[in-house]
Amino acid sequence: MSAILEVADLRKSYAGVHALDGVSFSVEAGSVTGLIGPNGSGKSTAIDCISGFQKRDGGRIVLAGADISGRPAHHIARAGLMRTFQTVRIYDRLSLRDNLAVAAQQFDPATWVDELLRTRRYREAVEQAEGRARELVELIGLERYYEIETGILSYGQKKLVALAAALMPRPKIVVLDEPVAGVNPSRIREIEVALAQLNRAGETFLIVEHNVEFITNLCHRVIVLDQGRKLAEGTAHEIHTDARVLEAYLGMTPEMAEAEMRGMA
Amino acid sequence: MKPSTILPLALAAALAFALLPLVTSSNYIVGVGISALIFTVAAAALNLVYGFTGLLSFAQLGFWGIGGYVTALTVVTFGGSFWWGLLWAALLNAVVALVIGYPTLRTNRHAFVVVTLTFALLVTLIARDWVDLTRGPLGIPDLPKPSAFGHHFGSTSQYYWLAWAFSVAMLAFLYALCSSRIGRTLVAIKQNEPLVRAQGISPMPYKLAAFAIAAAVTGAAGGVYTFHLGIIDPLFLDFYYMQTFLIIVIIGGAGSFWGVVAAGLVLSALPEALRFSADFRMIIYGVILVAAMFVMPSGVAGWLRERRIARLREQLR
Amino acid sequence: MTIDAVYLLQLTLNGIALGLLYALVAAGLSLIFGVMEIINFAHGELLMLGAFAMTFALPVLGLLYWPALAASILAIMMVGFAIYELLLSRLKPDEFERSILITLGLSIIIIHVMQYLFTATPRMVDTQYGFEGIEIGNIRLTWTRIIGAGAAIVAFVGLYMVLRYTQFGRAMRAIAQNREAALMVGIRPRVVARNAVVLAAGLCGLAGAAIAPIQLVTPYMGQFLIFKAFALVIIGGLGNIPGAIVAAIGLGLIESWIGGFFEIVWQEAAVFVIMIVVLFVRPDGLFKRGGMRVG
Numbered sequence: 001m002s003a004i005l006e007v008a009d010l011r012k013s014y015a016g017v018h019a020l021d022g023v024s025f026s027v028e029a030g031s032v033t034g035l036i037g038p039n040g041s042g043k044s045t046a047i048d049c050i051s052g053f054q055k056r057d058g059g060r061i062v063l064a065g066a067d068i069s070g071r072p073a074h075h076i077a078r079a080g081l082m083r084t085f086q087t088v089r090i091y092d093r094l095s096l097r098d099n100l101a102v103a104a105q106q107f108d109p110a111t112w113v114d115e116l117l118r119t120r121r122y123r124e125a126v127e128q129a130e131g132r133a134r135e136l137v138e139l140i141g142l143e144r145y146y147e148i149e150t151g152i153l154s155y156g157q158k159k160l161v162a163l164a165a166a167l168m169p170r171p172k173i174v175v176l177d178e179p180v181a182g183v184n185p186s187r188i189r190e191i192e193v194a195l196a197q198l199n200r201a202g203e204t205f206l207i208v209e210h211n212v213e214f215i216t217n218l219c220h221r222v223i224v225l226d227q228g229r230k231l232a233e234g235t236a237h238e239i240h241t242d243a244r245v246l247e248a249y250l251g252m253t254p255e256m257a258e259a260e261m262r263g264m265a
Numbered sequence: 266m267k268p269s270t271i272l273p274l275a276l277a278a279a280l281a282f283a284l285l286p287l288v289t290s291s292n293y294i295v296g297v298g299i300s301a302l303i304f305t306v307a308a309a310a311l312n313l314v315y316g317f318t319g320l321l322s323f324a325q326l327g328f329w330g331i332g333g334y335v336t337a338l339t340v341v342t343f344g345g346s347f348w349w350g351l352l353w354a355a356l357l358n359a360v361v362a363l364v365i366g367y368p369t370l371r372t373n374r375h376a377f378v379v380v381t382l383t384f385a386l387l388v389t390l391i392a393r394d395w396v397d398l399t400r401g402p403l404g405i406p407d408l409p410k411p412s413a414f415g416h417h418f419g420s421t422s423q424y425y426w427l428a429w430a431f432s433v434a435m436l437a438f439l440y441a442l443c444s445s446r447i448g449r450t451l452v453a454i455k456q457n458e459p460l461v462r463a464q465g466i467s468p469m470p471y472k473l474a475a476f477a478i479a480a481a482v483t484g485a486a487g488g489v490y491t492f493h494l495g496i497i498d499p500l501f502l503d504f505y506y507m508q509t510f511l512i513i514v515i516i517g518g519a520g521s522f523w524g525v526v527a528a529g530l531v532l533s534a535l536p537e538a539l540r541f542s543a544d545f546r547m548i549i550y551g552v553i554l555v556a557a558m559f560v561m562p563s564g565v566a567g568w569l570r571e572r573r574i575a576r577l578r579e580q581l582r
Numbered sequence: 583m584t585i586d587a588v589y590l591l592q593l594t595l596n597g598i599a600l601g602l603l604y605a606l607v608a609a610g611l612s613l614i615f616g617v618m619e620i621i622n623f624a625h626g627e628l629l630m631l632g633a634f635a636m637t638f639a640l641p642v643l644g645l646l647y648w649p650a651l652a653a654s655i656l657a658i659m660m661v662g663f664a665i666y667e668l669l670l671s672r673l674k675p676d677e678f679e680r681s682i683l684i685t686l687g688l689s690i691i692i693i694h695v696m697q698y699l700f701t702a703t704p705r706m707v708d709t710q711y712g713f714e715g716i717e718i719g720n721i722r723l724t725w726t727r728i729i730g731a732g733a734a735i736v737a738f739v740g741l742y743m744v745l746r747y748t749q750f751g752r753a754m755r756a757i758a759q760n761r762e763a764a765l766m767v768g769i770r771p772r773v774v775a776r777n778a779v780v781l782a783a784g785l786c787g788l789a790g791a792a793i794a795p796i797q798l799v800t801p802y803m804g805q806f807l808i809f810k811a812f813a814l815v816i817i818g819g820l821g822n823i824p825g826a827i828v829a830a831i832g833l834g835l836i837e838s839w840i841g842g843f844f845e846i847v848w849q850e851a852a853v854f855v856i857m858i859v860v861l862f863v864r865p866d867g868l869f870k871r872g873g874m875r876v877g
Contacts, residue, residue, distance in 0.1 A: 051463065077465035089460040091453050102453050105446055106465035115446055144581075152578050165464070321679045368858075372865045374678060375621060375820055379812040380861065383854045386809050390851055508690065515683065544698040547690055554687030558680055559672065 004029040004173050004204050005050075005081070010059035012045055019045040021228035022059070027173060032195065032205045034215040034236070037225035038249055043208045044086065046225070047177050051083045052076040064172050078106060080172035084162045086181060092151035096142060096161060099150055100133040101126075103165035129168070136164040140194055156187035163194070173204045180211050192217055216240070224248070271523060279433050282530075286422035295421045297534055299493050302432040305529030306486045307506075308513035309439050309522070314479040316519035317443060318472055319455030321374075323507060324365070324381035325483050327388035328358045330502040332484025333491035334392065337405045347411030351488045358484035362477040370472050385507065392499040404498025411492060424493055431489050435482055436526060442478070443522050451475055452520065508550055509533075515557050517564050524566025588720045593842040594835065599727050601834020602734035606789035607807060608814040608826040609741065610782030616758035616821035617778040620673065620681035621812065624665070624689040626804025628783050632658045632790025633799045634696065637707040640794075647709045647729065647795075654791035655784050662783025666776045675761070696801040704798035711795075730792035737788055738827065741781075745823075750777055758821055813857040817868055825868060 003026035012020040020042045027033045037043050048054035050061050052073035061069045068076050077083075091099050108125035115122050137143055140160040145153065150161055159179060166174045179195075180188045188211070195205060195218055209215050215222060216236040224232040224239055226248040232239060239245055285298045307329060314322050332354035339350030369380045392399050399405075410419045411427070418427045442448055454461050454468045461468055491497045509532075517528030561568050607629060614622050635654035643649045669688065673681050715724035745751035753774045756764040765771065790804075797803075814833060818825030833853050841849040860868055 053459070053463075072467070073459075073462040074465050074467045077463055083463055085459070085463070089457050089463070091456045091460070093456055094449070094452065098449060102449060102461075102466075103464050105450070112445065112447055116441075148577060148581070149574060152574060152581065169465070315679075319679075321682060365858075368862050368865075372861055373820075375615075375619075376816050376861060376865070378621065378679075378682060379816050380858070382809060383813055383857060387851060387854050394846070394850075508686075511683070511686075544694045547694040548698070551687045551690030551694065554690065555669070555684055558684045558687070562680060 002029055003027060004064055005206065006060075006062040007046070007050060008060040008062075010046060010049060010061070011057045012042075012049055012054065013057055018228045020049065020056075020059075023225065023228070023230050024059075025223045025230060025233065027204065027206050028221070029172075029204050030199070030202060031220045032199050032207065032218050034219035034222040035206060035208045035225065036210070036212075036215055036222060036239075037231070040227070041225040041248075042228045043225055044177065047083065047175055047208055050076075051081060051175060074106075081175065082166040082169065082171040082173075083175040084159075084166050084177055084179060086177045088155065088158045088162050090150050090158050090161050090165065093149060095147050096137065096145050096150050097130075097133060097147055099161060099165055100136065100168050101129055103168040104129040104132065107169040132168055132170075133164075136167055139197065140164050141190070154187075156183040156191075159183055159187075160191065160194070163191070167198065167203065173206060175206045175208075177208050178210065179207060180209065180214055188214060275523070275526075283426070283429055286425050292421045295425050296493075299421075299425050299428045300490075301530050301533035302428050303486050303490045303493070304509060304513065304533045305526055306432050306435045307483050308510045308517070308525055308529045309436060310479040310482040310486070311510045312514050312517075312519065312522065312525040313439060313443065313451075313482075314475050316514055316521065316525065317448060317451040317455065318475040320370075320472065320476065321378050322381045322476065322479070323378065324362070324384045324476075325479065325510060326502060326504065326507040327381075327385040328362065328480040328483040329487040329506060330385075330388050330392060331358055331361065332487030333497045333501050334399055334405075335484070336488030337408055337491055337497045338398075340408065341405055347488075347492060348413065351485050354484040354488040355481040358480040359477045362480035363473060366473050366476040370469065370476070385502070389499060389502040392502055399499075402499055404496055404500075406496040408492050408495050408497070410495075428489055428493065431485070435486070439482065440522060447471065447474070455520070505547070508547075508554075512550055512554060512557075515554065515564055516561075518566025518568075518570075519564060521564065521566030521570075524564055528565065589842065590839075592721050593838045595721065595723065597835035597838030598831065599731045599834070600838055601831030602731050603789050603793065604807070604810065604814060604834055605827040605830035606734050606737065606785045607811040608818070608830045609738070609823050610785040611811050611815045612818065612821060612823045612826040613754070613778050613782045613785075615815065616823070617754050618670070618673070618681075618775050619675065620670070620678060620685070621815075622779075622782075623682055623685035623808070624692060625685075625782070625786060625811065626806075626808030627689050627692040628658055628662065628786035628804070629790040629793075629807065630696070630799075630801060630804035631661060631692070632787035633794040633803060634700070634705075634790075635787070636791040636794035637705050637799055640707050640709060645708060645710045647711060647726075650709075651733070651788070651791050654794075655787040658787025658790070659780050659784045661787075662780045663776065665783075666779040670779060671772060671776070693801050693805070700801065702800055702802070704800045706798060707794050709795045724796075726792075726795040730796065733788060733792055737785060741785070741823070744781070750774070754778055810853045813853045817853075817857050817860045819866055819868060829868065 005027040007026065008024045010020050010023040011018070023042065023046060035043050035046065045054065049056040052068075052071055052075065056070065059069065060067065063076070063079055063081050066079060068079055068081070071079070091102065094102070108129065110119075110122040110125040137146055140163065142153075142157060142160060145157075150158060153161065163176070163179065180191055183191065192214060199205060207215065207219065219236055222234065222236050222239045223230060224242075224245050231248055232242045232245050234242070282298070282302070286295050289295065307325070311322070311325050314320050314325070335354040335357055336347065336350035339345040339353055340347055345353075365380070365384055369377055372380070393402055395401075410417065410424060412418065416423075418424045450461070450466060450471050454471055458468055487501070491501065513529045513532050514525050516532060517526070518524035557564070563570070607625065611622060611625050614620065614625075632654050635657045636650055639650035639653045640646075643653070665688065669684055670681070673684070709726060711725035711729075713724055715722055715728070745755055753764070753769045754777070756767070756769055757771060757774050761771070810833070814829045815826050818827070818829040833856070836852055836856075837849050840852055
């Protein structure tokens with residue numbers, strides 16, 4: 001398997017503070033990779049820099065062999081990297097169907113002339129988008145809301161909508177920024193299952209999350225950031241038992257952690 | 266409301282409006298009708314840029330004025346026809362909009378409001394002080410009524426039909442735009458710009474397009490209104506017009522195409538019906554504006570929408 | 583063209599006086615923006631009300647300047663208080679366009695009510711100082727202008743001290759700089775916003791009252807000034823009070839110099855042209871969005 005996303009030596013500082021201090025990692029095509037770390041470790045900054053929502057100070061970002069470093073957000077999206085946001089972003093006043101249609105429209109060849117004249121190119125593009133939309137809507141289980149304004153959905157449902165929207169254009173990789181933050185536990189399981197299913201179908205995900213169980217269940221590889229640097233990298237299990245990770249997260253050594261857990265048993 | 270229900274209604278209403286000069290012999294009422302039609306077009310253009318795209322642009326007043334002056338000058342100073350005047354008014358405004366839009370749209374929304382306001386003011390200053398071009402405070406009187414295909418639109422009723430045809434054409438164009446993908450993208454930009462960018466769409470070309478199109482349409486409307494008045498002077502740029510367009514959009518519901526159209530036709534007739542002193546009328550405008558912001562910030566259309574959503578929520582729980 | 587030094591000096595002094603006036607209005611606008619993130623369209627009307635208040639107070643108080651000035655400022659501060667409590671307090675933080683429309687509506691109401699009650703006939707008012715003044719060489723300065731300028735300077739010094747040294751001033755700066763952090767520390771936004779509006783109203787009231795003896799008072803007098811004030815706030819950097827003040831005094835000087843040598847139209851257009859140029863070069867204003875950095 002080759003790397004679909006390669007991040008090399010990513011740097012970003014604010015007012016003298018190094019939010020990112022030379023972070024490098026890669027995401028394998030077809031994998032689910034987790035990006036975790038304590039608060040302030042630079043995870044969100046890394047995502048923003050990679051997706052073009054913040055200007056990086058240094059480093060290279062390569063998507064499927066093409067250099068996307070420093071490009072504007074909409075270019076990066078068109079290049080095949082889609083992302084979701086920590087505070088869910090959807091078009092509240094548009095129907096679920098329109099939400100997904102907007103997510104797809106930049107990726108089809110139809111122009112406004114095509115739409116005006118209702119050419120075949122336009123009609124085919126719309127049909128294709130509809131087909132994909134219905135697939136995804138079924139996957140996230142929101143069929144009954146297809147024509148309804150998404151504003152009335154619950155927070156967790158909106159997160160599912162955002163996920164579906166990100167998947168509409170068949171991206172090379174989807175970067176999820178805390179996909180289950182603020183979502184109630186039953187819904188979290190739903191999202192987990194949906195992501196696992198999508199991954200089996202070939203989608204690649206980079207997930208930033210705090211929810212350890214979620215990451216453990218889903219991710220093949222996990223990257224740990226701390227204070228702007230990569231602290232550790234490995235499988236979920238390896239990360240769990242890594243001394244440096246334990247210390248960074250919990251401020252304790254493996255012996256202390258074990259003692260804690262024995263104390264709790 | 267689905268297009269299939271509302272379009273036939275709109276068509277019927279349009280035809281009904283065409284009949285106005287036939288059902289009344291009062292030139293005054295027909296004149297009110299002309300105002301209603303043209304103000305509705307200007308409000309619909311403001312709705313495009315503010316209601317749909319989210320840009321509170323006071324520049325519309327400037328474009329309205331430029332449109333009026335360009336049309337008048339084309340006929341009086343350059344000897345062209347009224348129709349060419351309208352075309353030039355639309356084109357010049359579109360170009361000006363692109364030129365000032367490009368830097369202004371890249372600033373934040375606060376600066377945008379102030380800059381558009383300033384633009385409107387600058388146009389007023391030019392109209393008043395560049396006497397060589399605009400004849401200053403005296404204005405350009407005695408504008409001749411236009412003709413086309415041998416038909417002279419000399420009487421108020423005949424001019425009404427010109428205004429009617431213009432309005433129907435402009436509203437049809439704006440409707441097509443607002444219900445297209447482009448219109449949907451504008452709405453998306455207004456609601457959640459970062460998401461739009463994350464979906465591969467650059468918002469700038471869309472904002473510029475909305476800004477320029479609104480400018481062109483408003484300019485043309487200004488031209489048609491100028492020749493209805495028969496004179497243009499710096500008073501054409503009075504803030505009163507901007508306030509009228511704004512109130513129509515707010516009462517109708519920013520972002521609702523038909524809400525604004527309906528509000529435009531109804532509200533334009535109201536001031537004439539409530540024949541108070543000018544000051545009192547303005548005080549009522551002000552009160553409406555403030556009250557609407559508290560009671561019905563999304564206008565009548567928005568309020569109807571809220572009720573529909575509430576009912577939906579009930580059904581789906 | 584030889585430039586008469588005395589003429590230039592006269593222009594300069596006029597320019598400074600004008601600039602201080604602009605600065606009073608712009609500083610208040612900037613203060614309100616910094617704390618509430620709204621642009622107060624009715625700000626010019628506060629100035630106009632201050633001028634009207636002065637035209638009523640002076641005759642009643644026997645043309646005594648200082649009591650009338652104090653009374654006018656107080657009156658306008660109360661108006662500001664009322665405006666905040668009745669209207670502005672109901673605005674939520676991210677409602678910029680709505681705030682504009684509300685204050686626009688308010689501006690329309692105030693202007694036309696005043697016009698309805700008092701007609702548009704310009705008013706003149708006299709003070710105890712009459713037209714007396716001092717003469718330095720060929721330059722003449724009336725007392726009313728000197729005092730007006732002096733009062734403005736005192737007001738700015740006072741503003742600086744309030745923002746820097748008092749608790750309520752610090753609270754204003756905190757909110758302007760970082761609203762969330764300020765809220766977490768327990769600063770109450772309503773109280774701070776109300777104080778900011780009252781303070782800004784006071785500055786406007788002072789400006790209006792100071793102008794009343796100098797030029798004609800009409801219901802529309804706030805209007806043209808306010809557009810310049812908006813431009814000044816943008817040039818200085820939104821929310822940056824010192825920036826607005828510097829820009830205002832600069833504008834006063836520029837307008838005075840231009841007016842002395844060129845036609846009036848360029849004088850009026852100057853500020854807008856400058857604003858557009860500044861936005862091209864530095865979209866955030868000449869000075870940084872300082873959050874009212876005063877030290």
